[in-house]
Amino acid sequence: MGLDIKIPIGLMFCILGVILTIHGIITNGNVEMYEQSLGHNLNLWSGLAMLVFGGFMLLTSSLVKKKKKE
Amino acid sequence: MQTSFSLATLDWIVILIYFIFVLGIGWALKKHMKDATAFLEAGRSLPAWVTGLAFISANLGALEVIGMAASGAKYGMMTVHFYWIGAIPAMIFLAIFMMPFYYGSKARSVPEYLKLRFDEKTRGFNAFAFAIMTVFASGISMYALALLAQVIIPLDIDWNFLGIHIGEFDFYLFVSAIIVLVYMVLGGLTSAIYNEVLQFFLIVIGFAPLVIIALIDIGGWEGMKANLPENMMHSWKFAGNPDANPMGVEWFGILVGLGFVLSFGYWCTNFLVVQRAMAADSMSAARKTPLIGAIPKMFLPILVIVPGIIALALTNTGALELPLKEGTMTTDFDKVIPVLLMKYMPVGVLGLGMTALMASFMSGMAGNVSAFNTVFTYDIYQSYINPRQPDKHYLKVGQWTTVVGVLVSILTAYVAQSFNNVMDFLQLIFAFVNAPLFAAFLLGMFWKRTTGHAAFWGLISGTVSAAFHHGLTLPYGSIAGVKGGYFGVIHTYPSEMAQNFWTAIYAFTAALVITLVITLLTKKLKTDEELKGLVYSLTPRIQDDSKYWYQKPGFLAIIVGAVALVLSIIFW
Numbered sequence: 001m002g003l004d005i006k007i008p009i010g011l012m013f014c015i016l017g018v019i020l021t022i023h024g025i026i027t028n029g030n031v032e033m034y035e036q037s038l039g040h041n042l043n044l045w046s047g048l049a050m051l052v053f054g055g056f057m058l059l060t061s062s063l064v065k066k067k068k069k070e
Numbered sequence: 071m072q073t074s075f076s077l078a079t080l081d082w083i084v085i086l087i088y089f090i091f092v093l094g095i096g097w098a099l100k101k102h103m104k105d106a107t108a109f110l111e112a113g114r115s116l117p118a119w120v121t122g123l124a125f126i127s128a129n130l131g132a133l134e135v136i137g138m139a140a141s142g143a144k145y146g147m148m149t150v151h152f153y154w155i156g157a158i159p160a161m162i163f164l165a166i167f168m169m170p171f172y173y174g175s176k177a178r179s180v181p182e183y184l185k186l187r188f189d190e191k192t193r194g195f196n197a198f199a200f201a202i203m204t205v206f207a208s209g210i211s212m213y214a215l216a217l218l219a220q221v222i223i224p225l226d227i228d229w230n231f232l233g234i235h236i237g238e239f240d241f242y243l244f245v246s247a248i249i250v251l252v253y254m255v256l257g258g259l260t261s262a263i264y265n266e267v268l269q270f271f272l273i274v275i276g277f278a279p280l281v282i283i284a285l286i287d288i289g290g291w292e293g294m295k296a297n298l299p300e301n302m303m304h305s306w307k308f309a310g311n312p313d314a315n316p317m318g319v320e321w322f323g324i325l326v327g328l329g330f331v332l333s334f335g336y337w338c339t340n341f342l343v344v345q346r347a348m349a350a351d352s353m354s355a356a357r358k359t360p361l362i363g364a365i366p367k368m369f370l371p372i373l374v375i376v377p378g379i380i381a382l383a384l385t386n387t388g389a390l391e392l393p394l395k396e397g398t399m400t401t402d403f404d405k406v407i408p409v410l411l412m413k414y415m416p417v418g419v420l421g422l423g424m425t426a427l428m429a430s431f432m433s434g435m436a437g438n439v440s441a442f443n444t445v446f447t448y449d450i451y452q453s454y455i456n457p458r459q460p461d462k463h464y465l466k467v468g469q470w471t472t473v474v475g476v477l478v479s480i481l482t483a484y485v486a487q488s489f490n491n492v493m494d495f496l497q498l499i500f501a502f503v504n505a506p507l508f509a510a511f512l513l514g515m516f517w518k519r520t521t522g523h524a525a526f527w528g529l530i531s532g533t534v535s536a537a538f539h540h541g542l543t544l545p546y547g548s549i550a551g552v553k554g555g556y557f558g559v560i561h562t563y564p565s566e567m568a569q570n571f572w573t574a575i576y577a578f579t580a581a582l583v584i585t586l587v588i589t590l591l592t593k594k595l596k597t598d599e600e601l602k603g604l605v606y607s608l609t610p611r612i613q614d615d616s617k618y619w620y621q622k623p624g625f626l627a628i629i630v631g632a633v634a635l636v637l638s639i640i641f642w
Contacts (some may be wrong), residue, residue, distance in 0.1 A: 003099055008094065009268055012268070034416055037283050037414050037415065037416050040286075044418055046422060053275065
């Protein structure tokens with residue numbers, strides 16, 4: 001149906017991933033803030049996971065397109 | 071204890087980005103909405119992994135996310151019965167045996183299949199019941215979203231608009247309704263399905279950190295076990311005696327009531343889910359839709375039930391306090407997920423978790439609206455109000471139906487807000503209508519003799535039997551009224567769940583017997599030629615065109631069934 005859903009999914013998770021990763025790096029070591037998550041930097045971990053997933057979605061979608069063009 | 075929290079700017083940015091993408095998907099699809107088929111049936115053009123994820127995601131609305139966590143806290147491990155016995159077998163049956171008729175018959179909806187297989191009155195009964203039901207379900211989703219949002223993210227909204235007071239509840243209700251309305255009018259069913267896929271990934275990524283941290287906090291699986299009574303940690307072990315398990319049901323009720331009647335009645339005949347499979351791009355993809363959906367479905371309990379069980383274990387250790395229902399002394403289990411989000415999530419991932427929660431509510435609404443659109447446009451408008459118009463006309467009607475559907479949903483959300491009991495009662499009546507439906511499909515699809523009169527009266531008598539059974543019984547400790555017993559009490563069930571399962575069993579049996587008897591008494595009106603493609607014995611076996619053996623529906627079905635069985639044995 002016209003639009004490849006992998007593109008918006010990939011884009012959204014990449015953007016959210018970048019935001020949370022940067023936020024995680026900046027706040028890394030902030031004991032007070034991460035006390036509630038038992039000392040784990042959830043922003044960094046979630047951000048990286050979203051980047052990997054979003055990147056995978058984008059890669060598989062553009063690869064499919066390239067193959068069709070060739 | 072604090073029951074509301076304020077979101078930081080970053081959390082709002084995360085939520086905003088989600089809204090932009092949701093609306094953007096609708097906008098990008100707009101130019102493809104050229105005819106009614108594209109708008110109402112997604113042009114039958116989507117790949118199996120998309121329809122498969124949408125198939126389970128359309129269900130992952132407020133009722134499931136909030137309700138299953140609450141059930142996890144109330145009934146423990148037994149809640150998995152709604153998945154491994156209450157969904158997987160029915161999804162396999164739909165894929166292998168029923169999808170060939172739905173997809174192959176070229177019917178555009180479940181009621182339309184009933185018209186082709188039986189007759190006009192059977193279609194009419196199903197179409198009207200379904201249309202009303204979906205609008206109410208979408209209204210309940212909106213109500214739940216607005217209610218939860220106003221409690222956990224209070225915004226102090228107190229506006230006056232032309233003399234009408236607008237509070238937080240109204241604000242959240244209208245914002246969510248407008249977003250759903252816009253992306254549904256722009257992109258129709260495709261928009262709904264695409265957003266369901268997006269929502270699925272958001273829920274997994276948003277809830278996974280919550281479950282992991284909560285599990286670490288309680289001391290892992292063993293720590294959870296140590297803080298709960300043994301019967302909360304087993305699914306079947308205590309099902310021999312209803313008094314021994316927290317759900318108050320026995321194995322027969324679970325197996326037949328939930329695992330057969332309710333589950334097959336829902337997953338195999340409810341157009342909300344079947345519509346997703348019918349939007350697939352080929353017969354093979356349509357059959358694989360429920361099977362691909364079944365794979366994540368089996369593991370969803372980790373995300374939606376386990377948090378509830380952990381929350382209960384945490385309250386037992388004193389590390390967590392669940393809020394009480396307003397004005398009562400009973401625990402409000404519906405707040406398990408928000409309370410846990412609040413406890414463990416720092417700024418940033420908190421916004422992500424809230425986004426996942428909102429996404430689930432909104433696609434619950436959108437799923438119902440998309441099913442309502444199709445049934446109203448094809449089975450009510452085109453059939454009874456204005457037939458034989460050009461396709462463009464039905465595209466317009468479909469778009470306007472979206473607007474009307476959302477408006478009526480808003481109204482029902484207010485009905486739910488002011489009369490809680492009216493909502494319970496309506497849901498009950500729909501349960502009565504749904505329970506016998508699978509009997510008509512089972513006989514209709516596998517016995518070519520079954521007649522239209524028989525199916526219609528079977529459905530009616532099944533519904534009436536359900537009402538009678540419910541009216542004559544009562545769950546232990548309840549008073550007569552919405553909970554049953556309004557005709558006098560001749561039997562008391564150990565729990566409401568047990569009563570529900572048995573109501574379904576009675577309704578199904580009555581529908582089956584009446585349909586059988588009336589079929590034998592009436593003349594078969596449809597010829598074998600007309601029933602070709604609609605009935606098992608008159609349809610040539612289809613050859614699946616998948617390239618490799620491991621892509622074939624049959625193989626997938628065996629894998630899915632085996633994994634569900636292994637999971638049931640591990641957590642028995």
